[in-house]
Amino acid sequence: MKEKIRIASGQGFWGDLIEAPYNQVTKGNVDYLVMDYLAEVTMSILQKQKNKNPKLGYARDLPELMQRILPVCIEKKIKVITNGGGVNAEACAEAILQVAKSLSIKDLKVAVVLGDNIKDNIDSVISSGCELNNMETGESILKVKDKILSANVYFGAMPIVQSLTQGADIVITGRTTDTGLTLAPMIYEFGWKETDYNLLSAGTIAGHILECGGQASGGNFLGDWKSIPNLEEIGFPIAEASPDGEIIITKHESLGGRVSFETIAEQLVYEIGDPKKYITPDCVADFTSVQLNEIAPNRVKVFGITGAEPTEFYKVSCSYSDGYSASGSLTYSWPEALTKARAADKILRSRLQKLNLEFDEIHTDLIGYDACHGPLAVQIEEDKINEVMLRVSVRGKDFNSIERFGKEIAPLILTGPPGVTGFAGGRPKPSEVVAYWPALIPKKLVKPEVKIFSLKDIL
Amino acid sequence: MKIKLIEIAHGRSGDKGDAANIGIIAYDNKGYEIINKYLNAGKVKEHFKGICLGEVERYELPNIRALNFILHNTLGGGGTVSLKHDAQGKTLAAALLRMEFEI
Numbered sequence: 428m429k430e431k432i433r434i435a436s437g438q439g440f441w442g443d444l445i446e447a448p449y450n451q452v453t454k455g456n457v458d459y460l461v462m463d464y465l466a467e468v469t470m471s472i473l474q475k476q477k478n479k480n481p482k483l484g485y486a487r488d489l490p491e492l493m494q495r496i497l498p499v500c501i502e503k504k505i506k507v508i509t510n511g512g513g514v515n516a517e518a519c520a521e522a523i524l525q526v527a528k529s530l531s532i533k534d535l536k537v538a539v540v541l542g543d544n545i546k547d548n549i550d551s552v553i554s555s556g557c558e559l560n561n562m563e564t565g566e567s568i569l570k571v572k573d574k575i576l577s578a579n580v581y582f583g584a585m586p587i588v589q590s591l592t593q594g595a596d597i598v599i600t601g602r603t604t605d606t607g608l609t610l611a612p613m614i615y616e617f618g619w620k621e622t623d624y625n626l627l628s629a630g631t632i633a634g635h636i637l638e639c640g641g642q643a644s645g646g647n648f649l650g651d652w653k654s655i656p657n658l659e660e661i662g663f664p665i666a667e668a669s670p671d672g673e674i675i676i677t678k679h680e681s682l683g684g685r686v687s688f689e690t691i692a693e694q695l696v697y698e699i700g701d702p703k704k705y706i707t708p709d710c711v712a713d714f715t716s717v718q719l720n721e722i723a724p725n726r727v728k729v730f731g732i733t734g735a736e737p738t739e740f741y742k743v744s745c746s747y748s749d750g751y752s753a754s755g756s757l758t759y760s761w762p763e764a765l766t767k768a769r770a771a772d773k774i775l776r777s778r779l780q781k782l783n784l785e786f787d788e789i790h791t792d793l794i795g796y797d798a799c800h801g802p803l804a805v806q807i808e809e810d811k812i813n814e815v816m817l818r819v820s821v822r823g824k825d826f827n828s829i830e831r832f833g834k835e836i837a838p839l840i841l842t843g844p845p846g847v848t849g850f851a852g853g854r855p856k857p858s859e860v861v862a863y864w865p866a867l868i869p870k871k872l873v874k875p876e877v878k879i880f881s882l883k884d885i886l
Numbered sequence: 887m888k889i890k891l892i893e894i895a896h897g898r899s900g901d902k903g904d905a906a907n908i909g910i911i912a913y914d915n916k917g918y919e920i921i922n923k924y925l926n927a928g929k930v931k932e933h934f935k936g937i938c939l940g941e942v943e944r945y946e947l948p949n950i951r952a953l954n955f956i957l958h959n960t961l962g963g964g965g966t967v968s969l970k971h972d973a974q975g976k977t978l979a980a981a982l983l984r985m986e987f988e989i
Binding site: 648688701749790798799800803863 | 966
């Protein structure tokens with residue numbers, strides 16, 4: 428058994444810093460590179476891409492990235508684990524194997540984790556007695572069933588562990604918990620058992636710290652952010668894990684950013700609910716048990732973690748089509764920028780009303796004035812306001828109403844208050860609103876499946 | 887004595903559906919004693935009047951000198967449904983740090 432493994436975070440979301448995973452594998456030693464690509468909205472986008480082309484439906488950045496890092500990963504024996512497979516992990520694996528072939532790599536095992544996508548068996552799930560009621564509102568799924576765009580179960584670390592056990596160099600999953608990506612190599616390397624709840628919770632909390640990339644190493648830091656060095660070349664976090672569940676969070680020395688009590692604490696509280704019950708498919712981790720100790724610059728020991736057994740359920744995330752929205756903006760300058768923006772908003776709303784358009788909601792933001800903090804924003808004297816961006820957004824079920832809204836923004840330039848600019852990019856276009864339906868499904872109704880592909884499987 | 891929250895704490899916020907989560911972390915133990923004593927759910931709910939339209943839940947993490955607040959019905963529907971400029975509540979931690987209170 429290894430005494431220590433180093434797991435590097437490479438992406439916090441699809442669209443994150445492209446240089447980060449490259450830096451993680453080249454600027455120092457790591458054993459694993461883990462990358463989270465899937466925000467909730469991503470699954471529905473990928474499902475639409477796959478509907479149009481059965482070869483798509485995964486994070487297309489991934490094969491491009493592998494082109495750059497695969498030779499390094501093979502040389503340094505770094506395994507890659509990612510949920511970038513989206514709704515088509517097999518096609519993603521094939522694209523990566525094609526990359527390997529083009530690089531004249533001789534031997535590569537790519538595992539895919541399947542079984543999370545239940546979009547096509549929702550009826551059989553419901554008929555087996557699982558109602559898929561909305562976890563937050565309790566409503567019945569029958570209300571939105573015909574509008575569902577994607578439905579995916581969140582798997583935990585275990586299917587990835589199974590992939591590693593079968594010798595995978597790269598593991599591509601669909602919907603997997605962000606934390607499972609980091610926990611899996613610890614279970615695999617250290618032989619942790621499914622009932623070692625404290626250890627699994629330690630790995631899960633390490634995963635929570637790594638899952639948003641640079642947000643744990645000085646990015647988006649609300650403390651003394653100006654003191655964070657070299658954000659332009661920020662080093663993403665690395666978890667050094669030990670068999671006893673002690674984790675040290677660090678980063679490559681030559682890169683920027685900071686790993687400290689404060690930067691880790693901010694990430695620990697990010698998007699959590701009840702800190703004593705952080706529920707994953709692998710365990711229920713207790714965030715109130717975490718101890719942090721700065722043992723050296725940019726090295727924080729994370730220890731003392733406890734947890735409990737997981738629930739009988741997986742979380743399911745469904746997305747469904749819920750109408751359309753559009754957003755348009757114009758900028759008003761001094762003098763009386765605020766008064767002008769408000770007047771333009773009033774004129775616009777009155778014109779929309781006279782057109783008898785159907786909206787579920789019209790929302791106005793005065794950007795530069797109070798768009799972020801609303802009633803908490805400090806009142807500024809009108810004469811001291813240099814400019815205000817008026818942003819008006821609408822949402823509704825009727826496409827034509829949303830489209831017509833888009834045609835009412837530009838006319839304000841010549842038919843509204845003066846001192847206006849900033850209309851660019853054409854008329855705002857309606858975009859589909861994708862809403863979420865979180866639900867629970869008994870674990871026994873879903874079975875993760877692991878498939879291994881190698882170079883001989885591709886043409 | 888009047889305390890400005892931003893002088894004794896930092897934090898981070900994000901979204902969980904239509905609820906926002908705000909974690910507030912004190913810079914030292916004395917700061918944690920203060921926020922734990924004075925920063926209750928009712929005060930946070932009052933502070934976010936007009937923004938938070940639902941209940942406020944409060945949790946303690948004394949191990950990292952932090953409090954976690956869940957503000958229900960706050961993000962205009964959440965996700966891609968919300969029309970708000972800050973649909974994910976990313977700036978709400980800073981909005982809470984605007985708070986001043988007597989101790």
